[in-house]
Amino acid sequence: xxxxxxxxxxxxxxxxxERARNFDEVTLGYTETDAINEATRxxxxxxxxxxxxxxxxxxxxxxxxxxxxxxxxxxYDVISKASSLPAVCGRVCPQETQCEAKCVRGIKGEPVGxxxxxxxxxxxxNEKKHEIKKPVPNGHSVAVVGSGPSGLTCAGELAxxxxxxxxxxxxxxxxxxxxxxxxxxxxxxxxxxxxIENLRALxxxxxxxxxxxxxxxxxxxxxxxxxxxxxxxxVGLPKFMNIPGESCNGVxxxxxxxxxxxxxxxxxxxxxxxxxxAKHVAVVGGGNVAMDAARCALRLxxxxxxxxxxxxxxxxxxxxxxxxxxxxxxxxxRLLTNPVEIIGDEKRAVRAIRCVKMELGEPDASGRxxxxxxxxxxxxxxxxxxxxALGTSPNPLIKSTTDGLDTERWGGIVADENGATSRPAVYxxxxxxxxxxxxxxxxxxxxxxxxxxxxxIRNK
Amino acid sequence: MYKIVRKRTxxxxxxxxxxxxxxxxxxxxxxxxxxxxxDAHGERIPLTVADYDREAGTVTIIFQLVGATTxxxxxxxxxxxxHDFVGPLxxxxxxxxLSRVAVVGGGVGCAIAYPVAKKLHGLGVTVHSVVGFRxxxxxxxxxxxxxVSDVYKLMSDDGSVGEHGLVTDALRALIESGERYDEVIAIxxxxxxxxxxxxxxxxxxxxxxxxxxxxxxxxGMCGCCRLTVGGKMKFACVDGPDFDGHEVDFDEAxxxxxxxxxxxxxxxEHVCNLLKTGGAE
Numbered sequence: 088x089x090x091x092x093x094x095x096x097x098x099x100x101x102x103x104x105e106r107a108r109n110f111d112e113v114t115l116g117y118t119e120t121d122a123i124n125e126a127t128r129x130x131x132x133x134x135x136x137x138x139x140x141x142x143x144x145x146x147x148x149x150x151x152x153x154x155x156x157x158x159x160x161x162x163y164d165v166i167s168k169a170s171s172l173p174a175v176c177g178r179v180c181p182q183e184t185q186c187e188a189k190c191v192r193g194i195k196g197e198p199v200g201x202x203x204x205x206x207x208x209x210x211x212x213n214e215k216k217h218e219i220k221k222p223v224p225n226g227h228s229v230a231v232v233g234s235g236p237s238g239l240t241c242a243g244e245l246a247x248x249x250x251x252x253x254x255x256x257x258x259x260x261x262x263x264x265x266x267x268x269x270x271x272x273x274x275x276x277x278x279x280x281x282x283i284e285n286l287r288a289l290x291x292x293x294x295x296x297x298x299x300x301x302x303x304x305x306x307x308x309x310x311x312x313x314x315x316x317x318x319x320x321x322v323g324l325p326k327f328m329n330i331p332g333e334s335c336n337g338v339x340x341x342x343x344x345x346x347x348x349x350x351x352x353x354x355x356x357x358x359x360x361x362x363x364x365a366k367h368v369a370v371v372g373g374g375n376v377a378m379d380a381a382r383c384a385l386r387l388x389x390x391x392x393x394x395x396x397x398x399x400x401x402x403x404x405x406x407x408x409x410x411x412x413x414x415x416x417x418x419x420x421r422l423l424t425n426p427v428e429i430i431g432d433e434k435r436a437v438r439a440i441r442c443v444k445m446e447l448g449e450p451d452a453s454g455r456x457x458x459x460x461x462x463x464x465x466x467x468x469x470x471x472x473x474x475x476a477l478g479t480s481p482n483p484l485i486k487s488t489t490d491g492l493d494t495e496r497w498g499g500i501v502a503d504e505n506g507a508t509s510r511p512a513v514y515x516x517x518x519x520x521x522x523x524x525x526x527x528x529x530x531x532x533x534x535x536x537x538x539x540x541x542x543x544i545r546n547k
Numbered sequence: 548m549y550k551i552v553r554k555r556t557x558x559x560x561x562x563x564x565x566x567x568x569x570x571x572x573x574x575x576x577x578x579x580x581x582x583x584x585x586d587a588h589g590e591r592i593p594l595t596v597a598d599y600d601r602e603a604g605t606v607t608i609i610f611q612l613v614g615a616t617t618x619x620x621x622x623x624x625x626x627x628x629x630h631d632f633v634g635p636l637x638x639x640x641x642x643x644x645l646s647r648v649a650v651v652g653g654g655v656g657c658a659i660a661y662p663v664a665k666k667l668h669g670l671g672v673t674v675h676s677v678v679g680f681r682x683x684x685x686x687x688x689x690x691x692x693x694x695v696s697d698v699y700k701l702m703s704d705d706g707s708v709g710e711h712g713l714v715t716d717a718l719r720a721l722i723e724s725g726e727r728y729d730e731v732i733a734i735x736x737x738x739x740x741x742x743x744x745x746x747x748x749x750x751x752x753x754x755x756x757x758x759x760x761x762x763x764x765x766x767g768m769c770g771c772c773r774l775t776v777g778g779k780m781k782f783a784c785v786d787g788p789d790f791d792g793h794e795v796d797f798d799e800a801x802x803x804x805x806x807x808x809x810x811x812x813x814x815x816e817h818v819c820n821l822l823k824t825g826g827a828e
Binding site: 258259298301302303323325327329336340343352358360435483484 | 570636775785796
């Protein structure tokens with residue numbers, strides 16, 4: 088008989104007042120009792136709708152069944168057949184639009200907390216040290232460019248098949264967006280470094296400070312003896328609005344702000360890298376990155392932080408949970424509002440942001456209702472810092488230095504469902520192909536590409 | 548890790564270091580830069596490549612002890628290892644099709660101007676070098692510049708060495724005396740590059756400046772190094788660092804360069820104290 092509790096088993100979290108002042112993880116994870124209780128809410132539907140909602144098709148009811156009987160190692164084995172980064176995905180996947188959106192329990196009440204259970208299982212597994220057996224080498228080598236979710240997954244899959252894999256990372260630390268983008272309070276860096284240590288234990292070589300396209304090109308890698316190259320370089324280039332005043336001091340791309348805070352650790356006292364501790368902050372945009380930037384600004388000591396977003400609450404692209412967390416912590420939301428100018432003082436430092444009110448018109452190409460300016464509704468918001476979280480596009484460095492690599496007009500690399508590009512032996516996946524998406528989709532792409540690379544090399 | 552193989556002090560505040568970095572040396576060209584971190588907690592700072600030796604696999608950097616990181620770097624000795632050293636980044640200085648060039652260097656900017664002059668000289672281009680320093684003790688790379696220049700004009704703000712005056716005075720004099728240049732390449736402090744560009748605009752001489760804004764990643768990711776060039780936003784790390792001097796908004800660049808000055812002053816003070824007490828790693 089399933090547990091008919093209507094709501095998800097609550098996950099302990101730091102209180103909003105407390106966490107808004109520290110960078111520690113917001114949610115604290117289930118206890119064993121919580122996890123078993125939540126697992127018994129699963130109805131084990133015959134048609135398994137939740138699995139169809141998972142981009143990498145984890146056997147969700149099977150792992151939940153193991154949790155329900157307290158076999159957490161068994162649950163981990165089920166998940167790890169499909170996913171290589173469960174501790175990460177359990178935290179950052181948008182479950183409410185994926186697996187949990189399909190959960191039958193969600194019709195009358197809340198869906199099963201699949202993400203919370205995944206996280207519990209992964210954390211539980213990571214508490215213990217596991218011996219990693221080095222696979223038998225198969226004598227072939229592959230280069231992976233970029234160490235974000237797609238690159239790490241592709242590298243791990245190939246290493247397990249016996250390939251000698253070298254990952255080339257442009258920054259000084261591996262992890263890509265998991266390290267420079269997602270803040271500590273949402274994804275502790277110790278989780279990412281554990282995943283990377285596990286890869287190293289599998290025999291994967293990680294070379295940092297390697298900007299492919301500058302230090303070496305994709306063709307150099309192929310000439311140096313790598314039989315295939317996987318490109319998982321993500322979407323690193325920040326967008327700006329092209330409105331007056333964007334060069335004022337105190338205007339940052341979310342990438343810059345988050346990189347200073349996360350990768351460079353600028354939030355810590357005595358850090359070598361500075362970050363502005365602004366008092367009145369506007370964050371422009373409504374995605375997860377905007378929420379991350381807003382919540383970081385708050386933790387750095389801002390008196391007020393306002394999300395400025397041109398569409399409405401319904402259209403906010405961020406995960407529901409992130410929006411809720413941000414609100415609880417005191418982030419203000421100015422929805423249906425669009426900046427038109429950033430106003431600087433005599434030293435070109437931000438003094439205010441001039442905005443205009445919007446209303447929703449007809450649906451646009453994305454299916455969302457297009458925001459239209461309300462005439463005469465301009466107003467000024469006094470701020471000393473503006474963070475632009477408007478999305479990112481692919482870095483053109485690889486495209487411009489790799490002959491014969493086809494790209495879309497917006498810069499994305501053209502690749503089929505297995506990651507094969509227009510160049511033989513060159514595969515690509517993740518955001519560099521799809522544009523900004525999720526960790527789990529990038530992971531899935533890394534995995535399919537690994538299979539395709541294996542097939543390509545075996546059939547050579 | 549990247550080992551320091553040679554070190555010399557060029558003037559009381561400017562240090563030259565030769566670093567073992569074969570992969571950087573392999574592709575480096577004048578005008579490009581590296582990003583380095585002295586230690587595992589260090590900040591990332593950009594430094595322009597001053598020279599390279601592809602065979603020896605080394606890259607030379609020249610830097611002024613201005614901030615916390617350059618002071619920590621300056622305290623490192625031959626045999627010590629720099630934690631991270633990434634490059635070559637940015638676009639190389641364009642040298643194709645030039646036959647007469649004036650290379651203008653100001654202060655430590657001469658460290659970057661010199662490899663450009665050397666490359667041009669090697670290509671058979673007529674090079675007139677105009678270099679300026681505040682005072683005699685700060686002069687660097689004099690012999691090096693002389694050896695690659697058809698004309699070498701040394702200027703000092705206080706008249707203690709070379710001619711008394713600014714590089715713009717010497718450049719104007721050269722142009723007024725009938726010298727013709729296809730291009731002026733100016734590298735130095737922002738005000739110097741601004742005034743060289745204003746001067747050459749009067750004469751309609753194409754001018755290239757090398758911008759050195761605050762950077763973090765150096766690969767186009769953060770947008771911290773953005774400049775306005777010809778009314779458009781450009782990222783110095785990937786679109787530059789060389790830009791058309793007549794198009795650069797220097798006043799904006801100067802305001803942006805000042806953004807972290809209070810923090811830098813504090814950090815410098817902190818490192819000074821550490822170095823004094825021997826507490827730095």
